[in-house]
Amino acid sequence: MRKGHHKTNRRDEKGRRRPDREERRAPTRDPRPPVATVRLPGRVKIPPIAKLATLPTVGKWLWTCRDGFEAQLFEELCWQKCSATVLGSGLVETDRQPATPPTFARMGFRIDALVKTPQEAAAALPQHPSRVQVWVPDTDAGNARAGECLAWESTINALRDGIKDPSTPWSAFESGASLGQVCLVAPHTAAVGSIGARVALSLAPGGRARMKRTAAAPSRAAMKLDEALEWVGVSPGKGDLCVDLGSAPGGWTRRLLERGARVWSVDTGLLAPDVAKHPRVRHFHQTAFAFVPDEPCDWLFCDMAWRPLEVAQLLAKWARNRWATQMVANIKLPMKDKLPMVLRMRATLEAGGWSNVHLRQLYHDRDEVTVQAVRGPNT
Numbered sequence: 001m002r003k004g005h006h007k008t009n010r011r012d013e014k015g016r017r018r019p020d021r022e023e024r025r026a027p028t029r030d031p032r033p034p035v036a037t038v039r040l041p042g043r044v045k046i047p048p049i050a051k052l053a054t055l056p057t058v059g060k061w062l063w064t065c066r067d068g069f070e071a072q073l074f075e076e077l078c079w080q081k082c083s084a085t086v087l088g089s090g091l092v093e094t095d096r097q098p099a100t101p102p103t104f105a106r107m108g109f110r111i112d113a114l115v116k117t118p119q120e121a122a123a124a125l126p127q128h129p130s131r132v133q134v135w136v137p138d139t140d141a142g143n144a145r146a147g148e149c150l151a152w153e154s155t156i157n158a159l160r161d162g163i164k165d166p167s168t169p170w171s172a173f174e175s176g177a178s179l180g181q182v183c184l185v186a187p188h189t190a191a192v193g194s195i196g197a198r199v200a201l202s203l204a205p206g207g208r209a210r211m212k213r214t215a216a217a218p219s220r221a222a223m224k225l226d227e228a229l230e231w232v233g234v235s236p237g238k239g240d241l242c243v244d245l246g247s248a249p250g251g252w253t254r255r256l257l258e259r260g261a262r263v264w265s266v267d268t269g270l271l272a273p274d275v276a277k278h279p280r281v282r283h284f285h286q287t288a289f290a291f292v293p294d295e296p297c298d299w300l301f302c303d304m305a306w307r308p309l310e311v312a313q314l315l316a317k318w319a320r321n322r323w324a325t326q327m328v329a330n331i332k333l334p335m336k337d338k339l340p341m342v343l344r345m346r347a348t349l350e351a352g353g354w355s356n357v358h359l360r361q362l363y364h365d366r367d368e369v370t371v372q373a374v375r376g377p378n379t
């Protein structure tokens with residue numbers, strides 16, 4: 001405690017003394033766990049990407065990623081002992097499915113056929129109920145074929161009229177059905193296959209889970225949280241206690257309040273006035289590194305604009321201290337070489353006591369990845 005500072009005696013409803021403002025500001029006595037050491041596999045450089053996309057091969061796996069992230073995805077797949085080829089912008093092919101879902105892929109499926117018409121695609125798709133998704137890679141060339149994509153989709157759906165396909169990807173997920181995949185890889189050429197809705201990287205066509213922006217949201221960051229929670233599959237409910245680290249101006253906090261949660265919002269910056277004055281919000285105007293919660297929370301959220309490894313260490317501290325049960329975080333990766341950082345972050349989180357750690361560059365993520373985890377049984 002600083003000289004001249006006297007502890008206050010404020011108690012919570014259970015009679016526990018609450019740390020006062022000075023204490024919350026003081027550097028925590030509990031150090032962050034160290035960054036876990038990771039032996040990185042040998043580096044793999046991709047050959048220059050050809051201007052004209054190479055066509056994929058039947059029997060191989062087709063992956064799509066954010067435009068410009070082919071090198072990260074390619075190396076990630078090579079590190080998982082796959083034989084990979086970059087086919088063109090946003091498209092990578094492998095000889096098999098990797099053991100761990102790739103962080104930098106939005107969608108992946110095994111190619112059953114390469115076709116030239118929607119009629120051929122309809123014939124190659126599963127003849128049992130499956131939600132059919134027709135999509136293009138999210139690149140300039142791919143997006144220019146959006147009209148062709150719609151035309152293929154309506155022809156294919158008309159030809160599948162007799163099959164009782166699930167009406168939404170969610171109903172495919174619930175019934176354990178598959179997602180029929182038609183990816184227009186070049187003009188008048190599509191790779192066709194399918195993937196179980198429950199194991200697919202995303203339920204959105206090509207992994208483009210576009211979230212609606214509402215006029216009331218104080219920041220576009222809220223869409224990242226909406227997509228992250230859709231990916232996690234469960235959300236905080238009424239009365240749950242959520243801690244939101246790096247919360248200003250309050251997009252995530254607002255979304256959590258809308259779900260009925262109580263939110264402890266931690267940021268050195270200010271919250272939007274309507275969020276700050278909400279009766280279920282407590283704003284801790286301080287650095288997240290010194291914040292110590294009065295009681296364990298149900299959900300830890302984090303969208304701090306800070307160095308990724310330090311954020312991973314901070315999150316690891318929350319698991320080790322049993323301060324949170326579930327975690328969703330958006331971690332910024334501004335560096336060019338992101339993959340070694342992803343591996344170090346994962347190892348640090350697992351060493352801290354998080355389990356079921358999943359990392360993914362979601363549709364709304366730019367130079368960042370989203371991580372979800374639950375506190376391990378032995379933590």
Ligand SMILES: C[S@@+](CC[C@H](N)C(=O)[O-])C[C@H]1O[C@@H](n2cnc3c(N)ncnc32)[C@H](O)[C@@H]1O
Binds near residue numbers: 221245250286305
């Ligand atoms: C991307 S913004 C968060 C946006 C927020 N999730 C929303 O929905 O409005 C990143 C935030 O991290 C905060 N931040 C950076 N370092 C921090 C630290 N050490 N402690 C707390 N907040 C921090 C910044 O002040 C900034 O408000």
